[in-house]
Amino acid sequence: MDQAMFRTLIVGILLGLVAAGGITYSYPVVDLHRERSIISVQPNGGNTEAFRINLPRDRIMVGLSGVEDSIPAELEWPDRDFLGQFQAELFKVRDRNNAVVGLASRLASASEATGSFIEWAVHLPARGTIYATMNVTPDDDGFRNGVLRSGTREFAELTGAVREQFVADVDDDSEVQGRIELVTRLVGPQSDEEGTP
Amino acid sequence: MKHVIALAVGFLTGAVLFVLGLYFNPFLDKPGISPLAVTDDRIIDLSYSAVAADSILYTDHGETIVSPHPARVVELWEPAIRDTRLLVSLLRDSRGNRAGIGVKFATASEATSLIRGEALVDSVWHVYLPGEGTFLVDQVENHWAYLREIVIPARVSSGDNWVGTFHRIMTIGPGSLGTARVTGGSGSFAGLETEAVESLTARGYSALSGPVSMTGGLTVTVPDRRIAGQP
Numbered sequence: 130m131d132q133a134m135f136r137t138l139i140v141g142i143l144l145g146l147v148a149a150g151g152i153t154y155s156y157p158v159v160d161l162h163r164e165r166s167i168i169s170v171q172p173n174g175g176n177t178e179a180f181r182i183n184l185p186r187d188r189i190m191v192g193l194s195g196v197e198d199s200i201p202a203e204l205e206w207p208d209r210d211f212l213g214q215f216q217a218e219l220f221k222v223r224d225r226n227n228a229v230v231g232l233a234s235r236l237a238s239a240s241e242a243t244g245s246f247i248e249w250a251v252h253l254p255a256r257g258t259i260y261a262t263m264n265v266t267p268d269d270d271g272f273r274n275g276v277l278r279s280g281t282r283e284f285a286e287l288t289g290a291v292r293e294q295f296v297a298d299v300d301d302d303s304e305v306q307g308r309i310e311l312v313t314r315l316v317g318p319q320s321d322e323e324g325t326p
Numbered sequence: 327m328k329h330v331i332a333l334a335v336g337f338l339t340g341a342v343l344f345v346l347g348l349y350f351n352p353f354l355d356k357p358g359i360s361p362l363a364v365t366d367d368r369i370i371d372l373s374y375s376a377v378a379a380d381s382i383l384y385t386d387h388g389e390t391i392v393s394p395h396p397a398r399v400v401e402l403w404e405p406a407i408r409d410t411r412l413l414v415s416l417l418r419d420s421r422g423n424r425a426g427i428g429v430k431f432a433t434a435s436e437a438t439s440l441i442r443g444e445a446l447v448d449s450v451w452h453v454y455l456p457g458e459g460t461f462l463v464d465q466v467e468n469h470w471a472y473l474r475e476i477v478i479p480a481r482v483s484s485g486d487n488w489v490g491t492f493h494r495i496m497t498i499g500p501g502s503l504g505t506a507r508v509t510g511g512s513g514s515f516a517g518l519e520t521e522a523v524e525s526l527t528a529r530g531y532s533a534l535s536g537p538v539s540m541t542g543g544l545t546v547t548v549p550d551r552r553i554a555g556q557p
Contacts, residue, residue: 134328137329138333139336145342145343149344160436189399192382192427201383203398204382204383217429219414229406236429236452243512248460253406260450262511282448
C-alpha cells in the first residue's frame with residue numbers, strides 16, 4: 130500500500146469516527162408522539178385540561194377480589210384475605226378530541242387500617258405524570274373532587290385540583306356505554322416578586 | 327478509484343471502531359452502591375418478578391419479544407403510548423411475604439443519549455401496601471448496563487440467551503443523589519415526601535422471549551418520625 134493510499138484510509142477512518150459520533154450525538158433515539166394539548170387558560174393564570182376515559186373500550190384492567198368477571202379474562206388477582214376491598218383499575222386516557230394521550234391507574238379501598246381512599250395516577254408519556262388523591266364521597270352534583278398530590282416533569286411544579294365525574298349518557302358514540310371525565314385545574318408556582326415568573 | 331475504495335473502507339472501519347468504543351467504554355459503566363445504603367431511616371424493601379409471565383399484568387405495543395400477560399390483555403398500540411410499558415405486579419417484602427400491589431408505567435425517555443451511556447426510561451410506580459397505604463414513586467432509570475451486559479450478549483449468543491449474574495441500581499434520578507422521588511398518598515404514607523431506588527437482579531435472559539430469571543427491587547426510605555405517626 131502506498132503512502133497516499135494509507136493517508137486516504139486514515140482520513141476515511143477519521144471521517145467514519147466523526148460521522149458515527151455526530152449521528153449518535155444528534156439523532157434522537159427516542160422521539161415520543163405528541164398530541165396537541167387542549168388547554169384553556171383560567172383568569173387566575175392557571176389552566177384547565179379535560180381528559181376522558183370511554184367505557185368499556187379504554188379499560189385495560191379491573192382488579193377486585195372475589196369477582197369472577199375480571200378484566201382481562203384470566204387475570205389472576207390476589208385474594209380478598211390479602212387485599213380486602215381494594216380495587217385497582219387501569220385505563221387508556223384520551224383528550225377532548227378522543228385521541229389516546231396516556232394511561233391511568235385508579236386505586237381505591239375502604240380499608241379500616243389505611244382509611245378509605247381513591248386516587249389517580251395519570252401517566253402522559255410525552256409530558257409527565259399527575260398524582261391526585263380524591264374525596265371519597267362525591268358532591269351532590271355527582272362530581273368527586275381531589276387535589277394534585279404531586280406531578281412529574283411538566284407537572285412537577287404545579288398545584289391545583291382534579292375533578293372526576295362519571296357520565297352515563299354518551300350520545301356521540303354507540304360503542305361507548307359511559308365515560309369517566311377527569312378535569313385538572315392546575316396553576317404554576319407563585320412568584321416571589323411582582324413581575325417575576 | 328483505489329482511493330475511493332480506501333476512503334469507503336476507512337469510513338466503515340471508523341464507524342465500527344466508534345460503535346465498539348461506545349460498547350466497550352469502561353467509563354460509561356458506573357455501577358454504584360445504593361445512595362440509601364447509609365440512611366438511618368426506616369427502610370421498606372419490596373421485590374417483584376420482572377418476568378412478564380410471573381406478573382399480574384404486563385402489556386406494551388405488542389410487537390416486542392415479551393408476550394403480554396394475560397394473553398388477551400389490551401395492547402398499547404396508539405402512537406402516544408406506543409413507547410410505554412405497563413406492569414402490574416405483586417410486591418413482596420424482604421422475607422418473601424406478599425406486601426402489596428404495584429403498578430408501573432415506564433416510558434422510553436427523550437433524554438436518552440447513547441454517546442453518554444444513557445438509555446433512559448421515565449417511570450412511575452403507583453403502590454398500595456395493605457395496612458399501610460399508598461405512594462407514588464417517580465424516577466429516571468438508566469438501562470444502559472442492562473442493554474450492554476444482558477440484551478446485546480443474548481442477541482449475539484448462538485443460543486439466543488444470556489445466563490449470568492447481574493445486579494444494578496437502575497434509578498439515577500430525579501433526586502440529586504440519584505434517587506427517586508416518593509410522594510405519599512394515603513394511610514401512614516399520607517403527606518410523606520421521601521426517596522427510593524429501584525434495582526434489578528438478573529440471572530437469565532432470552533433474546534427470543536425476554537427476561538427468564540429476573541427480580542426487581544424497590545427500596546423506600548421512611549423517615550423515623552413517620553413511624554410514630556406524626557405529621
